[in-house]
Amino acid sequence: MNHFRLFMTIMGLALSSAAVSPSLHAATTTAPAYTATAKELIGSWASMGLPATTVTADSTVSATGPVTLTLPTYLQKGQQSQYLLKYDDKKKLWSATDKDGNMNVTFTLISENTAEIKLSGKKPGQNMSQPLFRN
Secondary structure (H helix, E strand, O other): OHHHHHHHHHHHHHHHHHHHOOOHHHHHOOOOOOOOOHHHHOEEEEOOOOOOEEEEOOOOOEOOEOEEEEOOHHHOOOOOOEEEEEEEOOOOEEEEEOOOOOEEEEEEEEEOOEEEEEEEEOOOOOEEEEEEEEO
16 A cells, blocks of 8 residues: 555646656757847857857948858868858748859847757758857
8 A cells, every 4th residue: 555655746846847847848949039230140159169260241231241251171061161152031040052052050049148059951861950159
């Protein structure tokens, strides 16, 4: 009988904690993009001690760009190291395609100091995503 009470107590605790804790699904959804001007992107962005990705712009740049993204060597999968990113208001992200149309680069600001860079090629499996933090 004591095992039954122990079992019921554990089940009661498990059920009550599940009812008050946020759902696991909520923890895995992507945060909405942070809306920022081009000048807020300017700077050095790095991740996990790797060389930084750099965003630069002309001093007279408008709020929606364009800005220049310079990839570090380890991210240069095409023949291009710099991309002129333009802002897409509908998607709330900055993107560019290389001169040959083979590589698409997307830079999304998640918060003031957090971003995500995505590189995608035309062939299946040519996708890469990396979180970046303001350096």
